[in-house]
Amino acid sequence: MKVTLLGTGSPIPDPNRGGPCTLVQAGQQNIMIDCGRAAIMRLLGAGVLPGMVSTILITHLHSDHITDLNDLVTTRWVMMPVNVPLKVVGPVGTRQVVDAMLHMLTLDQGYRHAHHDDLRANGPLTVDVVEVGPGETFNIGEVSVSTHATDHRPVDPSIGFRIEHDGKVAALAGDTIPCAGLDDLCLNADIYVQTVIRDDMVKQLATLLPNSQRFLDILDYHSTVSQAGQTAARNNVKTLMLTHCVPAVQPGQEDDWIGLAKEHFAGNIVLGPDLTSCEA
Ligand SMILES: [Zn+2]
Ligand SMILES: [Zn+2]
Numbered sequence: 001m002k003v004t005l006l007g008t009g010s011p012i013p014d015p016n017r018g019g020p021c022t023l024v025q026a027g028q029q030n031i032m033i034d035c036g037r038a039a040i041m042r043l044l045g046a047g048v049l050p051g052m053v054s055t056i057l058i059t060h061l062h063s064d065h066i067t068d069l070n071d072l073v074t075t076r077w078v079m080m081p082v083n084v085p086l087k088v089v090g091p092v093g094t095r096q097v098v099d100a101m102l103h104m105l106t107l108d109q110g111y112r113h114a115h116h117d118d119l120r121a122n123g124p125l126t127v128d129v130v131e132v133g134p135g136e137t138f139n140i141g142e143v144s145v146s147t148h149a150t151d152h153r154p155v156d157p158s159i160g161f162r163i164e165h166d167g168k169v170a171a172l173a174g175d176t177i178p179c180a181g182l183d184d185l186c187l188n189a190d191i192y193v194q195t196v197i198r199d200d201m202v203k204q205l206a207t208l209l210p211n212s213q214r215f216l217d218i219l220d221y222h223s224t225v226s227q228a229g230q231t232a233a234r235n236n237v238k239t240l241m242l243t244h245c246v247p248a249v250q251p252g253q254e255d256d257w258i259g260l261a262k263e264h265f266a267g268n269i270v271l272g273p274d275l276t277s278c279e280a
Contacts, residue, residue, distance in 0.1 A: 001026040001168040003191050004277040005243045006042035010195075011064040014248040018042045018274050019064050022172060022193055022243065026165035027142040032056040033161060033172045033193075034065040035072055038274075043072075045275050050076040051084075055140045058090030059150070059174025060158035061097055070101050073127055078112065083122035089130045089138070089145075091157040098129050134159055134181060148185035150176030152221045160185040168280040171237075175244070177220075178227050183235055190280035192237040194228040195244030198257070205247060218246065229261030229269075239268040239278055 002025045007018030019036020023046055030053045032039070040050060050072055059065060073086055088098060105125060113120040132138070134149035134157070143165045152158035152175045160173045162185050171186035173194045186192040199219055206212035223231065225242065232240040240261060249257055249271065258269045270278050 001163075001165055001170055001190070001280045002277055003170050003193060003241065003280075004046045004275060005193070005241060005272070006032075006039055006046060006274060007036045008243045008245060008272070008274050008276070009037065009248060010197075010244050010246045011062075012247060013037075016273065017248055019067060020174075020195060020244045021068075023048065024163050024170050024172070026163065026168070026170075029054055029141045029143050031140060031143065031163065032072070034059055034174065035067070035069040036064050037067055039068040040071050040075055042274050046277075049079070051080040053086070055087040055089060057145070057161045057172070058088065058094055059160060059172070060091060060152055060155050061093050062152075062155055062175065065174070066097065069098075070105065073101070073125070074105060074108065077125050078119070083126075085126045085128040087128045087130065087140075089132055091159050092131050092133065093157075094131050095129045098127050102127065132159065133157065149179070149181035150174055150185070151179040151181070152176050155221065162186075162189070170280065173223075175222055177223055178231050182231060186231065186237055187235045189235070189237050191239045191241060191278055192232055192235070193241045193243055194223055194231065196225045196228050196242050197222040197246040198260075199224045201247055222246070225257055225260040226264060229264035232261070232267060233265040237265075237267055239270060239280070240265055241270040241276075241278055245271075 004023040007021040009017030018038030021039040022033040024031045137146045146162045150158045163170045169189045170191045171189040
């Protein structure tokens with residue numbers, strides 16, 4: 001099982017970091033989790049073509065986590081010789097988002113159908129949406145997935161995905177504060193991926209902003225680096241991967257970030273640029 005952080009950025013634009021998106025490769029499957037800014041570019045960087053992704057799992061419907069879903073759907077459709085609908089698994093609301101996205105793409109689909117006979121013969125652009133709640137299990141090939149409630153309120157529902165294959169476990173948390181569902185999600189996981197913020201830096205940066213309260217609000221519903229370390233330790237995780245870092249980690253700051261998690265967690269801690277990966 002291999003986990004690659006395709007995008008380690010956040011809603012705050014950064015020239016070097018894509019938006020939240022992670023790739024899990026196990027049992028011949030390429031599974032994407034969320035689809036933030038530049039996801040397809042990074043997917044190619046990991047050596048995976050859009051058509052090789054069978055399923056994308058969505059943790060929640062905040063724009064930074066789904067902004068490039070349209071790119072994945074259309075690029076896949078245009079490039080593949082046969083029309084195999086992408087499977088999108090996400091919380092309630094995913095169907096509404098995908099339906100609206102397909103509506104947005106109506107003109108584009110018309111242009112391409114008018115131009116390419118073979119594409120028209122493949123039929124309409126479709127997406128296979130499955131909405132799931134917490135406590136569900138399903139398979140992607142030989143890979144098993146379970147869903148767990150996370151706490152990102154007022155974003156509700158939000159879920160995390162526990163992916164298991166051949167005795168290995170990857171826990172993909174998305175945006176959440178520590179909660180019972182998060183503990184279930186990552187208990188004894190080989191790899192636990194957590195989106196994080198630095199509360200100390202956010203508070204400091206807020207003093208420089210005219211709309212500081214809006215920035216400070218993000219402290220309400222994300223795990224800090226320290227909390228990610230605590231969650232990893234409490235649940236006997238082997239490797240903690242930090243992603244979706246707010247603010248973006250600058251060169252030379254890595255040890256400082258890792259140190260905050262290390263105060264609580266003695267296991268392996270991974271923090272790095274886009275395309276940083278870890279195998280279990
Ligand atoms: Zn979010
Ligand atoms: Zn986010």
